[in-house]
Amino acid sequence: MLELHKVLSFVGLAAVAVRGLVLMFDQYISYTFRQLSVPFLSEYRPVEVALGVISGYLMLVVTLSFYMKKQIGGPKVWRMLHYTSFAVFGLGTLHGIMSGTDSGSRWMMGMYAAVGTIVLFLTYVRVLGGRYIPTRRRRPETPAA
Numbered sequence: 001m002l003e004l005h006k007v008l009s010f011v012g013l014a015a016v017a018v019r020g021l022v023l024m025f026d027q028y029i030s031y032t033f034r035q036l037s038v039p040f041l042s043e044y045r046p047v048e049v050a051l052g053v054i055s056g057y058l059m060l061v062v063t064l065s066f067y068m069k070k071q072i073g074g075p076k077v078w079r080m081l082h083y084t085s086f087a088v089f090g091l092g093t094l095h096g097i098m099s100g101t102d103s104g105s106r107w108m109m110g111m112y113a114a115v116g117t118i119v120l121f122l123t124y125v126r127v128l129g130g131r132y133i134p135t136r137r138r139r140p141e142t143p144a145a
Contacts, residue, residue, distance in 0.1 A: 002066075005066070006063075006066050009059070009062065009063040009066065010063060012059060012063075013056075013059060013060060013063055016056045016059065020036045020037075020056075023036060024036065029043070029044045035049075036053065037053065038053070039053045039054055044099070045098065045099045047098075048094075048095060048098040048099035049095070049099055051091045051092075051094050051095040051098070051099075052091070052092060052095035052096075052099065054091055055087075055088050055091035055092040055095060056092075058084055058087060058088045058091070059085075059088045059092075061081070061084065062081065062082060062084050062085050062088065065078055065081050065082070086123070089119060093112065093115075093116065096112070097112060
């Protein structure tokens with residue numbers, strides 16, 4: 001499961017990088033590398049775009065922490081750092097809703113609602129309710145007569 005998380009973290013980072021590169025060639029708003037890599041420098045919705053930039057940097061920190069568990073203080077500190085991934089999701093979602101050109105469309109709002117619901121449910125199961133989920137106990141086998 002840990003390896004899956006590592007791979008998915010890098011896939012997410014790759015998606016962010018590709019998105020940034022695509023934006024640099026956008027004909028409607030011509031972004032510079034500096035505008036896409038430094039928060040609040042964008043001429044188009046600077047605060048909203050900054051949320052995405054900050055989210056990307058936090059994602060990078062969380063991803064790199066997979067390889068620095070011992071150097072950052074062990075499993076407890078590492079786990080606390082990984083809770084930052086909730087902020088990454090939240091900031092990224094706000095960035096999309098507030099600065100995305102398709103955010104007002106029904107299909108996009110449906111995607112935000114569906115993904116948000118899934119994340120909230122899984123967060124509840126993992127963080128808030130994980131300890132209280134009943135498990136099935138195996139019944140002792142009875143000897144054959």
